[in-house]
Amino acid sequence: MTSSKPLPLFPAAAKAALADTQLRRNLGVATSTIRAKRARVVAELPDWEDLRAAGNASKAEVMRHLDAYLVQLEAAVQSAGGQVYWARDAAEANAIVTALVRAEGAGEVVKVKSLTTDEIKLNDALAAAGITAHETDLAELIIQLAHDTPSHILVPAIHKNRAEIRELFLRTIARRQELSDRPADLAGAARTYLRRTFLRARVAISGANFAIAETGAIGVVESEGNGRMCLTLPQTLITIMGIEKIIPTWEDLGVFLQLLPRSSTAERMNPYTSIWTGVTPGDGPQAFHLILLDNGRTRVLADDVGRQALYCIRCSACLNSCPVYSRTGGHAYGSVYPGPIGAILTPQLQGVENATSLPYASSLCGACYEVCPVRINIPEVLVHLRGAVVRQQQRRLAGRLAPEAVAMTLLARTFASPWRYERAQRLGWLCQQVFTRDGVISRLPGPLSGWTTMRDLKPAPRQSFRAWWRTRQGPMAI
Amino acid sequence: MRIALFITCFNDTLFPEVGQATVAILERLGHTVDFPEAQTCCGQMHYNTGYQREALPLVRHFVDVFADADVVVAPSASCVGMVRDMYPRAAELTGDSGLAVQVKVIIPRVYELTELLVNRLGVTDVGAYYPHRVTYHSTCHSLRVLHIGDAPLQLLRAVRGIDLVELPGASECCGFGGTFAVKNADTSMAMLGDKLRAVLDTQAEVCTAADTSCLMHIGGALHRQRAGVRTRHIAEILASTEVAR
Numbered sequence: 067m068t069s070s071k072p073l074p075l076f077p078a079a080a081k082a083a084l085a086d087t088q089l090r091r092n093l094g095v096a097t098s099t100i101r102a103k104r105a106r107v108v109a110e111l112p113d114w115e116d117l118r119a120a121g122n123a124s125k126a127e128v129m130r131h132l133d134a135y136l137v138q139l140e141a142a143v144q145s146a147g148g149q150v151y152w153a154r155d156a157a158e159a160n161a162i163v164t165a166l167v168r169a170e171g172a173g174e175v176v177k178v179k180s181l182t183t184d185e186i187k188l189n190d191a192l193a194a195a196g197i198t199a200h201e202t203d204l205a206e207l208i209i210q211l212a213h214d215t216p217s218h219i220l221v222p223a224i225h226k227n228r229a230e231i232r233e234l235f236l237r238t239i240a241r242r243q244e245l246s247d248r249p250a251d252l253a254g255a256a257r258t259y260l261r262r263t264f265l266r267a268r269v270a271i272s273g274a275n276f277a278i279a280e281t282g283a284i285g286v287v288e289s290e291g292n293g294r295m296c297l298t299l300p301q302t303l304i305t306i307m308g309i310e311k312i313i314p315t316w317e318d319l320g321v322f323l324q325l326l327p328r329s330s331t332a333e334r335m336n337p338y339t340s341i342w343t344g345v346t347p348g349d350g351p352q353a354f355h356l357i358l359l360d361n362g363r364t365r366v367l368a369d370d371v372g373r374q375a376l377y378c379i380r381c382s383a384c385l386n387s388c389p390v391y392s393r394t395g396g397h398a399y400g401s402v403y404p405g406p407i408g409a410i411l412t413p414q415l416q417g418v419e420n421a422t423s424l425p426y427a428s429s430l431c432g433a434c435y436e437v438c439p440v441r442i443n444i445p446e447v448l449v450h451l452r453g454a455v456v457r458q459q460q461r462r463l464a465g466r467l468a469p470e471a472v473a474m475t476l477l478a479r480t481f482a483s484p485w486r487y488e489r490a491q492r493l494g495w496l497c498q499q500v501f502t503r504d505g506v507i508s509r510l511p512g513p514l515s516g517w518t519t520m521r522d523l524k525p526a527p528r529q530s531f532r533a534w535w536r537t538r539q540g541p542m543a544i
Numbered sequence: 545m546r547i548a549l550f551i552t553c554f555n556d557t558l559f560p561e562v563g564q565a566t567v568a569i570l571e572r573l574g575h576t577v578d579f580p581e582a583q584t585c586c587g588q589m590h591y592n593t594g595y596q597r598e599a600l601p602l603v604r605h606f607v608d609v610f611a612d613a614d615v616v617v618a619p620s621a622s623c624v625g626m627v628r629d630m631y632p633r634a635a636e637l638t639g640d641s642g643l644a645v646q647v648k649v650i651i652p653r654v655y656e657l658t659e660l661l662v663n664r665l666g667v668t669d670v671g672a673y674y675p676h677r678v679t680y681h682s683t684c685h686s687l688r689v690l691h692i693g694d695a696p697l698q699l700l701r702a703v704r705g706i707d708l709v710e711l712p713g714a715s716e717c718c719g720f721g722g723t724f725a726v727k728n729a730d731t732s733m734a735m736l737g738d739k740l741r742a743v744l745d746t747q748a749e750v751c752t753a754a755d756t757s758c759l760m761h762i763g764g765a766l767h768r769q770r771a772g773v774r775t776r777h778i779a780e781i782l783a784s785t786e787v788a789r
Contacts, residue, residue, distance in 0.1 A: 429721025
């Protein structure tokens with residue numbers, strides 16, 4: 067596990083993001099467009115729910131027997147001519163990659179878009195070793211050129227619009243050039259810039275969408291062809307994958323290749339699917355290194371409710387469907403895994419004590435669960451993790467004495483007894499008089515002011531339902 | 545049919561008129577309503593905020609109070625959602641296998657009001673009259689936890705005098721989310737802002753739903769803005785009759 071530091075609190079980060087009107091516009095347009103497209107292509111498949119169930123079952127099977135599948139994968143990759151390394155955490159993984167690149171005598175690498183390498187901050191580690199990492203995915207390139215961080219799993223530069231990207235390119239890779247903000251022109255500028263790099267690089271680094279335990283085949287799906295260039299041109303290929311990316315057989319791949327493109331880019335099939343098995347003499351990279359990364363995943367695996375977060379195939383449908391993400395954007399989550407999946411994955415990978423606000427960054431509306439192609443019950447895990455946060459806080463006296471904890475404990479005691487409950491109703495009716503003006507509560511103190519900044523509150527009426535019921539039935543009915 | 549009413553603590557305390565309307569509808573349809581007075585709260589707020597240990601006595605209490613009821617109805621999709629979706633895990637957390645069995649037995653007997661009317665009792669016309677322009681917000685728990693689908697709309701379409709108008713983006717969360725509205729007040733407000741715009745776009749005078757909590761959220765902001773639109777629980781619309789006016 068990386069030496070984790072507490073992440074910034076979500077409500078404060080979200081507050082700043084929500085005030086950025088350009089960000090709101092960019093995100094709103096992008097997420098609503100892709101939501102509608104996804105809904106259309108998913109509706110084309112009459113067996114969509116069966117596919118989701120199959121994807122879920124396949125992942126559940128892998129998690130139950132992950133130890134055996136990992137050893138099976140290792141043996142298969144080795145017998146196909148690849149090398150396999152095991153990395154406990156980010157530092158180990160980065161050290162292995164750095165040593166491998168150095169052994170090749172290379173001063174630069176080309177990269178296929180990979181969240182796992184973002185997770186372990188590989189680019190920083192390589193830079194510290196004097197090795198330049200070139201991102202080749204268009205959006206990742208934009209992020210790298212802007213010294214920014216990704217804000218979306220699939221579309222890392224979703225927070226930027228075309229005009230902003232044009233200006234960035236004019237400052238960096240397309241200086242003194244004529245450039246419009248048409249997507250084709252922007253992609254053309256990136257292509258011209260990247261082509262030279264592809265032809266020069268001797269080492270490529272990729273992540274993996276799938277690893278087939280049975281044969282040792284590794285798969286990467288992408289849209290731009292930059293991945294295909296990286297996976298075929300350089301002499302050496304280094305792949306870093308989280309240990310949860312395993313699927314048992316080629317047959318399982320058939321399920322996931324239907325689920326993933328429709329859920330992520332809303333395409334029936336993604337343009338490029340590259341699959342390789344070890345090394346093929348005379349064809350493609352002649353050295354293949356596979357690094358299996360834990361970095362907190364075995365701890366997630368040990369939690370019977372939380373482990374379903376490891377089923378994730380990184381499609382990003384939950385982000386696009388989330389009413390919170392589509393307004394705050396990804397940076398507010400403070401992690402390479404934003405949105406609903408990030409809210410359940412980050413606290414588990416980095417420890418709930420370091421991400422106490424993330425499990426609360428959801429209204430539990432369930433839109434994420436509805437679209438998840440592998441049926442991860444995200445709301446269930448969020449609630450489960452909230453429980454872990456509360457338990458953690460209650461371990462300390464200060465946590466037990468926090469206003470929220472005290473209020474919750476008192477309320478629970480009150481609700482546990484009909485007599486105390488009814489007394490509290492009457493007491494509440496009395497207390498609210500302090501805040502009621504002209505029959506409305508428009509200002510509340512402390513944390514409750516969050517409610518009244520935008521909303522009025524109707525005070526409780528004098529007669530509760532149960533009081534009315536008694537007048538209606540008479541005391542004999544009790 | 546004898547139907548036990550689970551009023552929910554929220555409606556009991558803040559919106560008794562929703563309970564009165566529920567009783568009126570069911571009695572008009574010829575059913576007998578019981579109100580077990582020992583009932584308090586389903587424990588949703590505690591459970592969903594992470595105070596699961598604190599919620600467990602409330603789970604046990606609910607199960608005990610309604611143990612003898614054949615049919616339980618609540619005019620709240622989110623509280624029924626709590627029972628149906630979270631009680632099995634809550635019972636598991638207590639380690640009490642007896643409670644787990646009780647929960648398993650009670651779950652199929654607990655209905656949200658519109659679900660009871662349409663799916664269990666097979667009624668869509670409850671004899672209501674409501675001459676107003678109304679838009680319906682399908683709350684998250686109605687839609688994605690209980691999957692009650694268009695049951696509320698079937699009931700509303702049968703109301704005489706109603707001018708029912710579709711709410712754009714009706715399935716999107718209003719931003720309430722229980723303690724979310726306070727813990728993440730800014731995000732909640734951003735979501736609510738979009739919901740208000742959709743409601744106002746319909747030119748409706750009444751926004752309705754199957755959850756008073758979401759309506760308190762939407763209605764609280766409509767009131768603050770003096771937007772000229774009120775919120776009413778669907779039970780209140782279904783309880784309205786020409787004679788009563």
